[in-house]
Amino acid sequence: xxxxxAILILFGLAFLAACGKDETPPxxxxxxxxxxxxxxxxVANTPSAPPTATPIPATPTPAEPxxxxxxxxxxxxxxxxxxxxxxEQAQAELGNAPEENYQRIVLDALIExxxxxxxxANEGISVTPEMVEQQLADLRQAAGDEAAFAAWLExxxxxxxxxxxxxxxxxxxxxxxxRVTAGVPTAVEQVRARYIQVDDPAxxxxxxxxxxxxxxxxxxxxxxxLDTATGSEGGDLGFFARGSLLVPEVEEAAFALQNPGxxxxxxxxxxxxGQTTYYLVQLVERDGQRPLPPDMQYTxxxxxxxxxxxxxxxxxxxxxxxxxx
Numbered sequence: 001x002x003x004x005x006a007i008l009i010l011f012g013l014a015f016l017a018a019c020g021k022d023e024t025p026p027x028x029x030x031x032x033x034x035x036x037x038x039x040x041x042x043v044a045n046t047p048s049a050p051p052t053a054t055p056i057p058a059t060p061t062p063a064e065p066x067x068x069x070x071x072x073x074x075x076x077x078x079x080x081x082x083x084x085x086x087x088e089q090a091q092a093e094l095g096n097a098p099e100e101n102y103q104r105i106v107l108d109a110l111i112e113x114x115x116x117x118x119x120x121a122n123e124g125i126s127v128t129p130e131m132v133e134q135q136l137a138d139l140r141q142a143a144g145d146e147a148a149f150a151a152w153l154e155x156x157x158x159x160x161x162x163x164x165x166x167x168x169x170x171x172x173x174x175x176x177x178x179r180v181t182a183g184v185p186t187a188v189e190q191v192r193a194r195y196i197q198v199d200d201p202a203x204x205x206x207x208x209x210x211x212x213x214x215x216x217x218x219x220x221x222x223x224x225x226l227d228t229a230t231g232s233e234g235g236d237l238g239f240f241a242r243g244s245l246l247v248p249e250v251e252e253a254a255f256a257l258q259n260p261g262x263x264x265x266x267x268x269x270x271x272x273x274g275q276t277t278y279y280l281v282q283l284v285e286r287d288g289q290r291p292l293p294p295d296m297q298y299t300x301x302x303x304x305x306x307x308x309x310x311x312x313x314x315x316x317x318x319x320x321x322x323x324x325x
Contacts, residue, residue, distance in 0.1 A: 070111055104323040194237060197225050204280065205266060260285055
């Protein structure tokens, strides 16, 4: 099971940069542990080729114990155990009991980070010591003074050199996120629709007949829709792109309608609880190239990156020596 919590953090960084923010708030360093903050650097926008098995030079078997071997590159046991300790500490500070398989979660997060670093190296992505030092300086300033920063490092079980390595890894990962998502569109086809939700099939049929006979859809939504949030607005869902709605059948019906004012037939959807809900959908407007709102742009970026990341996992050769259960 691959856990991508650390990767999703990166999207906040790349997304803010692409939206033209003047300042980027502190964010977690991409690692398996919690509570580690760093300031985001600027990210590149060079399109990335689809991932392939990253060629890694053959590495002699190290004498130091390993937690895993990732495309021939060792992930050392000491690094895994240190990250495991940070995770356990973070959960304890939050008052949470560690998940049952948290050792595997931590190991997979470290493997995933290494896969991204390997892909970045394959594409020539790197960071300079000067870039890392600037990040470190920003963190010192955010901490208030050197003593406070040193206390924070100690509390999170970091040495300064170890934390420099984490900063560098985070910066490389941010650039990889930006490169992979550079070609994701910012404007897509969207429709604006309204809907009525009821739990009675006879009522749904009656409402459809009334609409076909000229009754106002929005008025009927206000009177009968079980979704009170949209019902008060005449069932208006606003503009949305594919993949936006929680009920795919409603979304599919909305995109299938061709002309404003056109209404779907009754749509019956049976949920996991066995209950059936009935919907009517009316197209209000269609826009072939409408800019995505920020939250949807983030979602599209995230989906594109996670798809790329899944391909990395599938093409990788991984041997685990711990947390195999």
